[in-house]
Amino acid sequence: MNESDSANNPRFSRSVSVGRAESVSPMASAHDHTACIERALKEADLLCANADVRLTELRRKVLELIWQSHAPLGAYRLMEMLEQASDRKRVAPPTVYRALDFLIEQKLIHKVHSLNAFIGCTRPRQPHGDALFICRECGFTEEVASKPIQQAINLSASQQRFEVEDQFMEIIGRCAACRAKQKSGASQEELL
Amino acid sequence: MNESDSANNPRFSRSVSVGRAESVSPMASAHDHTACIERALKEADLLCANADVRLTELRRKVLELIWQSHAPLGAYRLMEMLEQASDRKRVAPPTVYRALDFLIEQKLIHKVHSLNAFIGCTRPRQPHGDALFICRECGFTEEVASKPIQQAINLSASQQRFEVEDQFMEIIGRCAACRAKQKSGASQEELL
DNA sequence: ATGGTTATGTTATCATATAACACTTTAAGG
DNA sequence: CCTTAAAGTGTTATATGATAACATAACCAT
Numbered sequence: 229m230n231e232s233d234s235a236n237n238p239r240f241s242r243s244v245s246v247g248r249a250e251s252v253s254p255m256a257s258a259h260d261h262t263a264c265i266e267r268a269l270k271e272a273d274l275l276c277a278n279a280d281v282r283l284t285e286l287r288r289k290v291l292e293l294i295w296q297s298h299a300p301l302g303a304y305r306l307m308e309m310l311e312q313a314s315d316r317k318r319v320a321p322p323t324v325y326r327a328l329d330f331l332i333e334q335k336l337i338h339k340v341h342s343l344n345a346f347i348g349c350t351r352p353r354q355p356h357g358d359a360l361f362i363c364r365e366c367g368f369t370e371e372v373a374s375k376p377i378q379q380a381i382n383l384s385a386s387q388q389r390f391e392v393e394d395q396f397m398e399i400i401g402r403c404a405a406c407r408a409k410q411k412s413g414a415s416q417e418e419l420l
Numbered sequence: 421m422n423e424s425d426s427a428n429n430p431r432f433s434r435s436v437s438v439g440r441a442e443s444v445s446p447m448a449s450a451h452d453h454t455a456c457i458e459r460a461l462k463e464a465d466l467l468c469a470n471a472d473v474r475l476t477e478l479r480r481k482v483l484e485l486i487w488q489s490h491a492p493l494g495a496y497r498l499m500e501m502l503e504q505a506s507d508r509k510r511v512a513p514p515t516v517y518r519a520l521d522f523l524i525e526q527k528l529i530h531k532v533h534s535l536n537a538f539i540g541c542t543r544p545r546q547p548h549g550d551a552l553f554i555c556r557e558c559g560f561t562e563e564v565a566s567k568p569i570q571q572a573i574n575l576s577a578s579q580q581r582f583e584v585e586d587q588f589m590e591i592i593g594r595c596a597a598c599r600a601k602q603k604s605g606a607s608q609e610e611l612l
Numbered sequence: 613a614t615g616g617t618t619a620t621g622t623t624a625t626c627a628t629a630t631a632a633c634a635c636t637t638t639a640a641g642g
Numbered sequence: 643c644c645t646t647a648a649a650g651t652g653t654t655a656t657a658t659g660a661t662a663a664c665a666t667a668a669c670c671a672t
Contacts, residue, residue, distance in 0.1 A: 380568035
């Protein structure tokens with residue numbers, strides 16, 4: 229029941245999960261996700277201290293909620309989660325967007341433009357040109373830093389005399405786990 | 421006066437033009453843009469005939485308006501342009517979004533996700549994995565089909581056993597023309 | 613011509629994001 | 643300590659982008 233709700237999302241024919249609260253991270257059994265969260269938060273503490281910026285309670289909470297899964301999370305969904313998680317009554321959009329802006333500036337999260345959603349960054353110290361491989365079935369998103377990709381882009385940019393300031397690479401498809409799942413399902417059907 | 425309105429866009433600190441009606445395409449003097457439009461429309465006619473789908477008057481008009489410049493165009497701006505261009509009184513969002521959906525399906529346009537805007541495709545017959553180099557100053561957007569980029573992505577995908585279905589690559593920065601412009605401006609300032 | 617399919621019109625609403633201004637917390641310097 | 647300017651957060655309203663649901667119109671194959 230964890231992975232099915234995203235597949236039923238009626239918004240698009242090729243919809244992608246944007247991490248509803250109930251949807252436990254795919255591959256949840258394959259890794260200790262608590263460790264992911266803790267590591268991310270600890271690193272955020274360090275980086276912010278270093279940069280002499282304030283990772284306030286709110287901002288830290290937002291980061292923690294985004295890290296609840298490895299799937300992108302929408303701002304309004306995040307607001308709901310904030311209201312539940314905290315003792316807060318109501319959280320208005322500007323509050324959460326400001327926190328998100330901060331986290332993006334500090335390179336602690338990425339905005340996933342094709343989903344209007346946000347995801348924790350796994351390489352917060354590195355320049356942010358990584359490719360995001362996003363599974364349209366389970367939402368699982370893998371951040372990949374590929375030197376060949378970056379070199380290819382840099383080459384193309386220099387050929388045009390284009391000065392790169394920012395780049396977004398989002399690759400939609402099906403992750404290994406979901407492919408394996410369907411493969412086994414298909415073989416069962418074939419047996420009928 | 422053509423290129424300045426996008427730089428003044430108050431929406432973002434790092435705003436990018438999304439092709440207001442007044443903003444003539446950058447490099448307008450550098451090429452015969454009428455020919456661009458005609459070529460795009462003619463090719464669309466052919467491709468749709470081939471695919472046995474109907475490039476209706478509305479859809480064709482939308483495509484033509486998107487091709488008015490080489491900068492991405494937002495759906496609501498497009499609606500305004502439709503109302504003016506045609507003798508129509510009012511065009512509602514679903515009308516224009518349906519046309520856009522059609523054009524995307526036929527690979528005649530791209531959606532620029534980081535801007536929520538749309539741009540004509542310069543390679544409508546090819547698979548749609550091109551990188552878009554978007555100038556944040558003038559909006560000029562160059563579609564680049566790079567084999568190295570594609571190979572790098574495919575390699576990374578296969579390593580993860582990820583099945584690619586779609587991909588968006590948007591690179592934000594400053595185009596050669598805008599860099600040259602500022603460079604000359606800066607040198608003038610330095611002379612004071 | 614006529615009936616099924618495809619396309620468009622229309623109204624309402626959802627979803628995402630920002631503007632503007634008020635209030636509170638923080639921390640740095642006296 | 644105190645006080646005060648800056649940074650952060652709260653609040654209300656609204657801009658902007660996109661879709662749902664259903665009605666009407668155009669197309670075209672028999």
